Amino acid sequence: MRIKSSEITPVAAFRQRRLLLKAAAATAASVATAYAPLSPALERQGGERLSGVRKSFLSVMEQPTEREDIVGYGNFIEFASDKSGHVERSQLMAVRPWTVAVEGLVAKPRRFGIEDLLKLPLEERIYRHRCVEGWSMVVPWVGFPLASLLKQVEPLGSAKYVEFISHADPASMPNVRRPLLDWPYSEGLRLDEALHPLTLLAVGLYGEVLPKPNGAPIRLVVPWKYGFKGAKSIVTIRLVEREPRTAWMKAVPDEYGFYANVNPDVDHPRWSQGKERRIGEFFKRKTLPFNGYADQVGQLYTGMDLKKYF
Amino acid sequence: MQPTPPQLAALKVTLFLLCLAPLAQLAWGAAYNTLGANPIEAITRSTGDWALNFLVITLAVTPLRRATGWAWLIRLRRMLGLFVFFYAVLHLVTYLWLDQFFDWNDIVKDIAKRPFILLGFATFALLLPLAATSSHFALRRLGGRRWQNLHRTIYAIAILAVVHYWWMVKLDTFRPALYAAAIALLLGLRAWWRNAKHLR
Incomplete structure (x- = not known):
């Protein structure tokens, strides 16, 4: 019904109206209690189905976490410092028009419109997702390998690292008005990590367009690293020569390293990394080295002291 | 305003x-x-918040009594203080049981490695003697002065509890800062009165 009515009303106006109503209702609801669950009106986000999505053999054979939990629980610090405040607040973020600039040490720098990126061959990748805070999920992302985008811009031989810059809009993102991190949020990968077939740019979730709380319209997913490496709402991808200092490294250098590979043997000063709570499960489970992707990515780090390069 | 004994009893039940x-x-x-x-996280957070809330409320009784002249407010303080302990017990049990499932090996490691966990345990340990000596009987046995000296550790407990919260937070210290401000105000008032009394 919703899609049909949007064919009559201009889509943008229709959505904006709905969003304002939703946001107003949501704000009122969220004031009621800090631990409030998702309000029913917000349970479905995104909504538009992505077509031609292929299954991928890189998916794990585990039960995906409930959609409601994937959308309703997480960190999107630009909007909120708790685990659910971002859900309502992110509704006012404008995700169209959207472009991703791929620049830096490349032969053919380019600005990609989100519509063009959505036309790339899309795959569903069901990945484990492990947050540095000790919880985890299984997420059915939809996207394409970062490598396929990087190939189009032809990285130069001098490019050794890739930097990811997120959208930072003080008007719609309350925490961007506060000096919590050195905004915009930024993350980075070594070039070989970025080119690894598991490294994904996600544009969808559960077969639909990526919901705003999960980093619409496009975000990074690196399943063997802690979740914070997955920069949300990306606007710039820059190829560089030196290891970039990420937003978290600048804010708390002794707690967050550049690599941030999931590692049960390297403790974080705040959270034990030996176990994790899978959202939806009661008992904790053991955390696996590289989040269970050791066979695929272990060779990237041969000879490296993972306690030093945490 | 002085409530009659039945009114006070009704007030206490409410x-x-x-x-x-x-x-x-x-x-x-x-x-x-x-x-x-993440219901277990929600329970951990909520019980911790409420232990702190009741701590602030308990510390506010004396300033409120002085400001209003309602001496009977003191008769509500023990119950409020015991609710600090009550929510602290729930907070601790949630951690030991639902978070760690009584895996003592992991718990000891957690205490050794994470200063905020250590501080949480220390704060709880300091609460125990206060809860144990909350009765009239204990007050009489200890004698007023000694009892009061013992119960003044609540000031240290308040500071430790806020530091415990502060160190737990990953980035945004706004909420622990609010508690710190409230407790600084309530303890500051006491220091100020003390000074004023000495000056006179």
Whole structure:
């Protein structure tokens, strides 16, 4: 019904109206209690189905976490410092028009419109997702390998690292008005990590367009690293020569390293990394080295002291 | 304003039930699955918040009594103080049971490695003698002066509890800062009165 009515009303106006109503209702609801669950009106986000999505053999054979939990629980610090405040607040973020600039040490720098990126061959990748805070999920992302985008811009031989810059809009993102991190949020990968077939740019979730709380319209997913490496709402991808200092490294250098590979043997000063709570499960489970992707990515780090390069 | 004994009794019962409301809300949430995606985290946070809230409320009784002249407010303080302990027990039990599942090996490692966990345990340990000596009987046995000296450790407990919260937070210290401000105000008032008395 919703899609049909949007064919009559201009889509943008229709959505904006709905969003304002939703946001107003949501704000009122969220004031009621800090631990409030998702309000029913917000349970479905995104909504538009992505077509031609292929299954991928890189998916794990585990039960995906409930959609409601994937959308309703997480960190999107630009909007909120708790685990659910971002859900309502992110509704006012404008995700169209959207472009991703791929620049830096490349032969053919380019600005990609989100519509063009959505036309790339899309795959569903069901990945484990492990947050540095000790919880985890299984997420059915939809996207394409970062490598396929990087190939189009032809990285130069001098490019050794890739930097990811997120959208930072003080008007719609309350925490961007506060000096919590050195905004915009930024993350980075070594070039070989970025080119690894598991490294994904996600544009969808559960077969639909990526919901705003999960980093619409496009975000990074690196399943063997802690979740914070997955920069949300990306606007710039820059190829560089030196290891970039990420937003978290600048804010708390002794707690967050550049690599941030999931590692049960390297403790974080705040959270034990030996176990994790899978959202939806009661008992904790053991955390696996590289989040269970050791066979695929272990060779990237041969000879490296993972306690030093945490 | 001086309530009659039946009025005071009614007030105490009402306050008692009111103090149980946060627990009732959690029990309801657990039963109807409305605590969000990570219910155990929600319970840990909520019980910790309420232990701190009751600590602030308990510390506010004396300033409020002085400001209003309502001496009878002091008769509500023990119950409020015991609710600090009550929510601290729930907070600790949630950690030991639902978070760690009594894996003592992991718990000892957690205490050794994470200063905020160590501080949480220390704060709780300091609460124990206060809860144990909350009765009239204990007050009489200890004698007023000694009892009062012992119970003044609540000031240290308040500071430790806020530091415990502060160190737990990953980035945004706004909420622990609010508690720090409230406790600084309540302890500052006491220091100020003390000084004023000495000057006179």
